[in-house]
Structures are given as structure tokens and as C-alpha cells.
Amino acid sequence: MSNYNVYVTAKDTGERLKKYNLKEVLTKEKGENKVNVDINTKFQKILGFGGALTESSAYALSKLTKEDREKVLESYYSEENGIGYSFARVHIHSCDFALENYTYVEEGDETLETFSLERDERYVLPLIRDVKNIRNDLTILASPWSPPKYMKTNGDMNHGGKIRDEYKELWAKYYVKYIKAMKEKNIDIWAITVQNEPAAKQIWDSCEYTAEEERDFIKNYLGPVMHSNGLQDKKIIIWDHNRDIVYDRAKTVLEDKEANKYVWGTGIHWYVSEAFENTSKIHEEFPDKHIIFTEGCQEGGVQLGSWLTGERYGRNIIGDLNNYIEAWMDWNIALDETGGPNHVNNLCDSPVIIDTKKQEAIYNSSYYYIAHFSKFIKKDAVRTLTNVEGEKVYAVSCINEDNSLCIVLMNENNEEKIINLNVCEDSFNIKLQANSIYTIIRKL
Template sequence: MRNITVIQTKKETGRPWERVNNIEWKQKSDNAVSLKLFPKKQYQEWLGFGGAFTEAAAFNWSQLSDANKDAIINAYFNKETGLGYNLGRTAIHSSDFALGNYTYVEDGDVNLESFNIEREQKYVLPFIKAAESEANETLTILASPWSPPAWMKTNGEMNHGGKLIEKYREAWANYYVKYVKAMEAAGVPIWGISVQNEPEATQVWDSCIYTAEEERDFVKNFLGPIMEKNGLGDKKIIIWDHNRDVIVERATTVLSDPEAAKYVWGTGNHWYVSEEFENLSKVHEAFPDKHLLFTEGCIEGGVKLGAWHTGERYARNIIGDMNNWLEGFIDWNLVLDIQGGPNHVGNYCDAPIIADTEKDEVHFNSSYYYIGHFSKFIKPGAKRISHETELADVSLVAFRNEDESIAVVLLNETEANKETSIELEGEGMDLSIPARSITTVVFN
């Protein structure tokens, strides 16, 4: 007899992670079977979930009382009571979610002799160390640059796009090396780097443009060999780090060149612009030995306390990408203030946890609880399993954990309740999926 746990979060009550009782496991379901699980047919292995330790997030965290600092760290990184995050992302100097533009070197220092990450000692490093202490493990951290220093760029500034001046490609590649080694010396190992955050977007904030050919050649001739030469060949290199719309074209250009591909671990994606989840499968089918990682997504346009659609957007994107070979999910800012910042150009966004630093209050958004429906039950090392469904308007994904438990997450964004039954290895159960809800079913 299987032990079944059903957890639901529904808009009607707004109460998170409610346990559903009186679920009966039986030889045959009364309802026509609309969902079948096939645990022996397995796909990608799951790396985990996490969020970004931006300077903005770290600053917000630092402004709170010790009790609220602990509450946030526990909420994200505790494996029993929290989301069990094991991934993270840092910015290589400033992103838009920083207190201003900054770099780690003095202007014109091509040899990087002035390089130091002292600024990160104030906010970012203490935040990461508190998280790692709670998680009781070294987090898997991806580091991404938003822009090279202004003096290395064609437009002479960190913001508004521009390109890396060719004569500085070697110096810029060495900058990643310096960053990885400095973070390690500060007690925070870096797992991997992306070449450039959103390389096709000219933004009013820190940004830098690379064509697909430029990214390919920078990896092939500078970043890959220079990382390797400096003993950092084990660090993962991720390309693209941008939206799904043209991920296939970018991956094809870079990964079709074996001299570039040999340095690349995989492709990173964001969720802005479109929800063309199938594009991830196209990349996987073309380059099955490479990996796919979600590296950023957030709700744009400031804070939306109490909104329900925000959680639904997270779940829809997580399910869509998971069913198309995604291996890990890194959210954007871990904590924002009540305005959705700080952000040095006013590009305010929402986050799963919002801190009112004036009142010393912490608010949890629906997105926090929706992410938990995945991260609390689909553990690192889990493998996605096959399913067949006739269930209209309900999206779902299923994974088998290393302890052989099976977790199924079902998202209902409609205004109607849905009745279904789930069949697993000849036995079944009936399940009611409320309107505007997310349900996780765990079979032990």
C-alpha cells in the first residue's frame, strides 16, 4: 500500500500548503483515468532550485532585524521548513539590482592589478554565507556579468548596451578568473559562469551586446582557454542567459563549433518575451550532451503584494521548462523592498519575499508558495518521468526522487474545479483539483 501525501494551495482560501485528507489508494479508480504515470521511463536529472544574491537583495536583508533575517534565510534555505534552495546566482560587479554602477578595478587597469571584491564583503557575501550555513552545504552558484567596465566598451559606459572592445577581450576573460578566485578566497566557491546576461538586449541599465558569432568566438578564443589555463577548467560555462524566443539560433551557432562547444556546459534561459517552452527541447535534441538551466525570471513592474497570477506564472514556466529538459531553476532577486528595489535605474520588479525595511516586516507572495510546491518535493538528483494525460487545462510534471518517492505537480489556472484520477503501476486514486490552485501529490 502506497503512502500518499496531497498538498494544495488555492486562491479561494489563500492558505498555503494545505494537506488534503481522506485520499484513498485503491486497485482501480472510479473515474476514467485521465493521468497515467510511467516511473520507469525517465528523462533529465534535476539539479535544484535557487535565487539571486543581488546587491539589492543583500542590502534589503541587511536592513532587517536579526529575527527577520533568520526568517528569510530559513524560508529559502531550510530543507525541512523552507524551500530547500541549493542554487544561487551572483552578479560579477553591478547589475541593475545594485545600489549603483560599480566594478572591481580602477579605470584603465588592463592588467587588473587593482582588482578586489571588497564591496561584496558589505552585503552580498554575508547573505550568501548565512544561506550556506542554513542549507548546511555549499550552494551551486552561477556568476553572471551584466557589463564589462565602461572603459572596455565601445559606448564608454556600463549602461545602454554597447560592445566589448576587441582589444580588451583577453583582459575581460581574465576578469572572470579574478572574480572566481576572489570569491573562493572569500569562502564562496563559484560553480559556473555565464558569458553575458541578456546579450541581445540594449537596456538603460548595465548591458552589453554580443552577436551569436561574437559570443562563440569569445568563448572559443578567450574565456574557455583562459579559464582552463588558470586551473578553472572545471567551472561550468553557460551561454545565452536570455529568453527562449531565439535560444535555438544562439545555441546552434555556438555549439555547432566544436572548438567553442568543448568549453560550454550548457545554455541558460530567461522567461521574458515568450513561453515557447518547446524551444528548449529543440536545443536538447540538437545537442543532447549539453545542459539547460533557467537562470532568471521575475514579475516585472514593481511589487504586487497578494496577487495570485504571479505564483501561477512561476508554476506555468517551471512546468513548461521542466517538460522540455530543463535541469534547474534560478529565480531572480531573493528579497526586494516594498517598491520592488533598490534598482539604480528604477527597473522595479516583484520577488517571492518582500521586505518592508522601514517597518521591519516580511511579506510572502503567492510565488513563494507556488515555487515550494516544486522545490519541497522534487529534490536534487530526481529524474523526470513520463506521463500521459487527458486532463484539459491542467498542466503538470512528474519526477521520481532518489528515495523512490514520486512527486507530481498539477497547476489549474482556470476558474473551474477539475476532477481526475491518477494511475501508477496498476493502482489509482481520485483527485479534485480546485480552481486557481496548485497541487502536489507525493507517492512514497
């Protein structure tokens, strides 16, 4: 048993990633809950974990001293001093978590000659550079929320609307301009999503696509334009919206051979639905395609001290990893004490809240719940089979490249639970505290 280490985070205790040896959490008591780990049955590779580097996050972080800001970034992206993030999501010009609507071109520019990233040099790009200094292998996903208003049917970046037919090629070229402009600043974009939340008419930056419209935009414009500009190595990710109808949306695009050849995979958000099995359906039908989680947050403003938020993260990450998700990205890495700034007051929570009045960073339960995965499940880990018997008890397991087995156990019940854990030749009972999450590491 000496080859095990256990890390514990639990409600109503001071335990946050507290390290134990296995003997300290074992019990002779018996319970009805079982977790069986089969290390010989393997599934997808895990690419990594991360969060979004938005203008709002950058602005909130700018209210800290340079030293304290660096500590927050280290707490996320450092493997030694933080929780090991390796992914970041960025917005292609403005999103709701920007200080206002903005684009990279002058209004009405039909040649994109005025394209400039100057606006992002104030907050966004310095944040990306600082994160890259901590994590030089940073993997960046870029997503657009809306084309410029002159390209849209409603003449507005907000309130939905669609891309006008005569601007579809120009809009495809906009992605190319962005990727190449970022490269000139020594920032590599790994992948793009076609559109953030294409099924939603939002009061903020938004643009609607039916599944067929997204399919046709990819195969007739975005895919060919990316390839003709030498960007065929950049991944194209579809959907970038909720799990509820992800199978139908992905199927419409991926069953079209011309669209399929340009698409690397599908992105999902967690709002509306926890139907985790929907992504397994995509994997089973299109096993050569990838699936990643691109956004999730607690809506409704800051909820300091809430334990439910952390549990939502834990439940979702376990559910997603067990259904073929390969990378998992949180939304804003930091927000201010209001849950913003947000230019349409769509306030949300974040794992780290910056109290701009006191100039201090506050770490929510969600930060620690994410850490139980991101700190211990390393890049290119492989998920193994985990079977669970028990109400509100969840588990996932992965083997890292260094041959360490990582098992994450979560108890969402308001009372302790005894778990009979079976792994390799070992079988033992662990007492999980009420409302807790445990990460168990074993060298194989």
C-alpha cells in the same frame, strides 16, 4: 492509498502547502481531464532550485532584524524549515538590482592589479555566507551584466554597447580574477554565464553579443583563459536570455567544435516567450549539453496579493522541467516594498517582499508555487513521463533518490477540475480546487 501524501495551495483559501492524505482529496465524480504518469520512461536529472542573491536583495533584507532576516533565509534555503533551495545566482560586479554601477577595478586598469571584492563585503558577501551556513552544499552561478566602461565601445556600463576587441582577453581574465577572489573568501563558484541577456540593449548594465560574437569570445578568449588558469572544472553557460530564439543562439555556438568543447550548457530566462519546446530542440540536437533556467520574475513592481504571479511560476516551472531544464533559479530572493532598490528604477516583484517601514517580510503566491517543486523534488531526482489531457491543467513528475515519486498538478482554471490520475497500478479521481497547485508524494 495510504502511501500517498498531498500538499495543497489554493487561491481564496488559507491553504498554503496544506497537507492532506489522499482520501481527503479523492472524488467519485468524473471529469474529462487526465494525467498519466509513466515511471519507467525517464529523462533528465534535476539539479535543484534557487534564487538570486543580489545587492538589492541583501540591502532589503538588511532592513529586518537579524532574527527576522534569518527566518527569511531559512524559509528559502533550509530543507527542514524552508523550501529547500540549493542554488544561488550572483552578479559579477553590478547589475540593475545593485545600488549603483560599480566594478571591482579602478577605471582604466589594464592589468587588473586593483581587482578587489571589497565593495561586495558590505551586502552581497555577508548574504552569501549566511545562506551557506544554512545550505553548505550551495551551488553558485555567477553572471556579468557588463564589463567596466573603459572596456566597452560605448564607454558606458549601461545602454548596451560591446566589448572592445583589444579588451576581450583582459575581460576573460576578469572572470578568472573573480572566481579566484571568491575562492579566497571560501566561496566556490560552480559556473559562469558568458553574459546576462546578450541580445538586449538595456538602460541598465548590459553588453551586446551576436551569436557569432559569443561563440568567438568563448573559443578564442574565455575558454582558453579559464583552462590555462586551472579553472576547467568551472562550467561555462551560454545565452542566459529568453526562450524565443534560444535554439538558434545555442546552435550557432554548439555546432562549432572549438567553442563547444568549452561549453557546459545553455541558460534561459522567461521574458517574452513561453515556447517551452525550444529547449527540447536544443536537447535533441546536442544531448550531451545541459540546459538550466537562470532568471525569471514578475516585472512592473510589487504586486502584493496577486495570484497570477504564482501561476506564472507554476506554469513555467512545469513547462521547463518537461523540456529538459535541469535547474531552475528565480531572480531576487527579496525586494523592498517598491520592488527595488534598482539603480535605474527597473522595479520588479519578488516571492518575498520586505516592508522596510514595518520591518516585516511578506510572502507572495510565487513563494508557495515555487515551494511545490523545490521542497519536494530533491537534488538528482529524475523526471518521468507525464501526459496531460485538459485545458489549463499542467503536470510534471519526478522520482527522488529515496524512491519517492513526486507529482505536481496545477489547475489554472477559475473553477474546480476533476483529474483522473493514473500512476503505476493506481487510478483515481482527484478534485483540484480552482486556481490551485497540488504536490502528491508516493513511496514506490
